[in-house]
Amino acid sequence: MKQILIIGIGAGDPDHLTVQAIKAMNRADAFFLMDKGTAKGSLIDHRRYLCEQVIEGRDYRFIEADCPERVRDVPDYRGAVEDLNRDKRGVFEWMIGEQLQDGECGAFLVWGDPALYDSTIRIIEAIAAEGRHAIDYQVIPGISSLQALAARHRVCFNGIGRAFQVTPARRLAEQGWPEGMDSVLVMLDAQDTYRHFTGQNLTIYWGAYVGSADETLIAGPLDEVAERIRETRAELRERHGWIMDSYLLRKRP
Template sequence: MRKIYVIGIGAGHPDHLTLQAAKAIGRTDVFFVLDKGEAKESMIELRRRMMKAYGRPSRRIAEGRDPDRDRTPTDYQGTVADWRHRRSEVTEALISEHLLDDETGGFLVWGDPSLYDSTTAILEEILARGQTLFEYEVIPAVSSVSTLAAKHRIPLNRVGRPFQVTTGRRLADEGWPAGVDDVIVMLDAQQAFTAHPDAHIYWGAYLGTEDELLASGPVSEVADEILRIRAEAREKHGWIMDTYLLRR
């Protein structure tokens, strides 16, 4: 039976790789990489560095093209479902062609695979079709959320109180979640924090990398600065990944 590791590699710092993840990389015969284009080349390069540092000399790399998708759809759920389906077809073709019987494959996943990542759902879709068989194991990792808290030297929760992790889209569409005063926001292309000037924000982008950016303060005072920094960084790198905590 073929085996696949879904390996969380952290938010960007090579030292955030866990011992479990490093050992899994060392047991992997074939690494699967979905190319997102030149703008994301730096993301792929970090994966290559980890493969070289911890992988077998005989390791192989199988690359496929990540399907494009509409980033501002009217039907968000339907658009994501279609993109995942097309991505699963590309992934299944890579596994079928490059992973031999009794070999181990690996996906190096940014952050933690349990938090806003589609790899496990895509593998489940492939298995459900019944044409390509394998077993898989998920290796947890340091997430951008925990990295954000560490960089700002803050706890995510306050004593005896909950916090919620959500997306920028939901914060923009539905407003502040009920029952919580601490909201961690990911995937915020809308910059939804600007609608909450009375909150305090702890913001970070490219967390754990040499391009890391941090800002904090009352939203009313730092929102414009964050918007400026974010726009400049996106123009420079061609992509941006940021996370923030809003505290009421």
Template sequence: MIDLHLIGIGTGNPDHLTRAAERAMQAADLILLPRKRADTTDLLDLRQTLCAAVAMPDTRVALFDLPERDEAAPYGAAVAAWHDAIAKAWADAIATHLPQGGRLALLVWGDPSLYDSSLRIAQRLGDDGMAMRVSVVPGITSLQALTAAHAIPLNTVGAPVTITTGRRLRERGWPEGVDTVAVMLDGGCAFETIDPVGITIWWGAYLGMAQQALAAGPLGEVGPTLRARRAALRATHGWIMDTYLLRRSPA
């Protein structure tokens, strides 16, 4: 039996760990860390720093190579194949490092519930016959880090918020019935496709980290500067994680 703990670690800042996250890391028999491309070693370094600071001295930490998504394939099929490949990578790592079962921890950026597929990948392992109990330790999401960094509320009084992706914003435009839109996973600056009149943007990259970068203001003024700024930050660090909030003023 594998007791799998999906631990939300916020943005990798040790101060973002909850006490529950610390306890789950300290109780783990094994912590698995994904190893991505060479230019994203900062992400692995952050996870290793958390383990060194929080985990017990005798806790085993193992690395596995994280498959990459096929960017050329249709999105839905590519994501499904990617998740299958990650599930296999998990299964292989478990067979190698925890063959007799035990407590396994995976450190998830932000929170496992918000635009993260760890729970879906764990379900694949269960469907394939692995005996597994899954527990989730919630973490600080990028949206919480974003609104905290800008000292703004997520919503206006009594009003709803839509959380969507850059891909969907680009394809379908502004969601109906809301004045506030939180955008995740936008590698293509989808805000450029929106009429900027009356819209304010609050943007943040590397939220909560030492290299945190912020921008805010009217979309028509701030938006045109963000593509170049994102490119420069990516060139400097080799990767970028960012998100933003758009709010439309009442007519």
């Protein structure tokens, strides 16, 4: 039997690692790293750095593979993601089946929390269910970028007694403001979707690379700061080659 750990490592700050995550990392014999290219090489480097900081008194190794790419700008978004997860599953099976020995423990270090817009749990669940590989797996939660964002802006997700929604920007653009919500937390926005909601008396709390040395925060009435956020996002993307940001939109009283 092989043990698989799916460990949430937080939004970037090493202090975001929970005690449970640190204990789990100290159980692992190997860490699976998915290389997403030179532009996102810092994400791989950060995982290596976290291991160096918290693992004590035991040997461990890294098992590396190239991460498949999702086909973008296609009408069938769900189909593209399912194709990506199928390709990832093939890579996961190779790493687990060929590179991890029976009785060993291997770990995936997932940015933020594994349950929030990440497919690692689904892929490992499918591999375990098929039964070709004798594995058991455990999920260790982490601090998500949304939690870190709210903490850095010193705000709550919701108003008193009110609901909030977490959504990818694509759905917000397609469906508009969700009925009955006064707060919407938005992830995976490649198109500056918040700009569609100017003139609606909203406040935005925006952050990029939250918890890292490159953290950038902007907050204020959406009508006043939307253009500054757009310009800042473009400059950061150009500088780093990628951007990881999220934001909270809230109706103003």
